Amino acid sequence: MSNLRNKVQLIGNVGDSPKITILESGHKVARFSMATNEYYRNAQGEKVQSTEWHYIVAWNKKADIIEKYTRKGKLIAIEGKLTSRSYVNDMNITCYVTEIVAYDILLLDSKETSTLTNEKLVEAETQQKNNSHTKEVEASEKSGTKKSQTRSRTRKNRKETNSKKA
Structure with missing residues (x-):
């Protein structure tokens, strides 16, 4: 059960074309947004779609796969862990980011x-x-x-x- 403490599984569509960066260390990183949709009926009985946006990070070989095979709108499945980090932007403001570091990627569409x-x-x-x-x-x-x-x-x-x- 210890491996279930920080595990995320999502199936959704790639939001924008992935941004690929090669770091000074030689490691490759892919960053992209992913939309997941949930459908439910409201009080009036109308079907409503709720979209959640997630930020995904993939490293090295996973980044290669993302770079070669995914584009905006493609359906993919991601398994990874939830991480939070902070950075200081150009205007000297501290920004906080929560993202998913992908361990496994499955191309569905x-x-x-x-x-x-x-x-x-x-x-x-x-x-x-x-x-x-x-x-x-x-x-x-x-x-x-x-x-x-x-x-x-x-x-x-x-x-x-x-x-x-x-």
């Missing part, structure tokens, strides 16, 4: 990239099926010849047994 990926997957699966079918045919041909050889031996043995009995 990447139609452009998934089309290419799905095409590659289909090609690979088709090739695997063809290869396995070819192997099955070869195996059945080999076993077919073995079966026919076994059958003819069995028939010979039966004939010999029957002729000895007679």
